[in-house]
Amino acid sequence: MPSHLPKGGALVLVLNLLLLSQWETESKLLTRCQLAKELLRHDFPRSYLSNWVCLVEAESGRSTSKSMQLPNQSVSYGLFQINSKNWCRKGRRGGICNIKCEEFLNDEISDDSRCAMQIFNRHGFQAWPGWMSKCRGRTVPDVSRC
Secondary structure, X not given: OOOOOOOOHHHHHHHHHHHHXXXXXHOOEOOHHHHHHHHHHOOOOHHHHHHXXXXXXXXXXXEXXXXXXXXXXXXXXXXXXXXXXXOOEOOOOOOOOOOEHHHHHOOOOHHHHHHHHHHHHHHHXXXXXXXXXXXXXXXXXXOOOO
């Protein structure tokens, strides 16, 4: 550590570096193939894989940390842009998926995947405006070589 730091400064510097490195590991921008592999790992059916990849690209740009405030004051979270109006609750467990919305903002996508499948099982891809506008009836990404 540099010797010109004030007393305790080295500790503050180390803590800041640790916090920064943790923040960096909690969000991820996936490549198309990384996303496809992650979805398969979380039991998304291969037959719909291209549609799921298209949906995630349309909704979040493949970023695990995306959140977006909507005009109705709800917020959409994570890769799948899961909305706080019905599916989760900000700051506490709740909603149909019984989860804290902020859990969708890290790079661990098991909980995101479970909730997205719940949404899909109830409403299909039509639940996602991004899929409706950018994927439905259009050519979807070819992930067969991933």
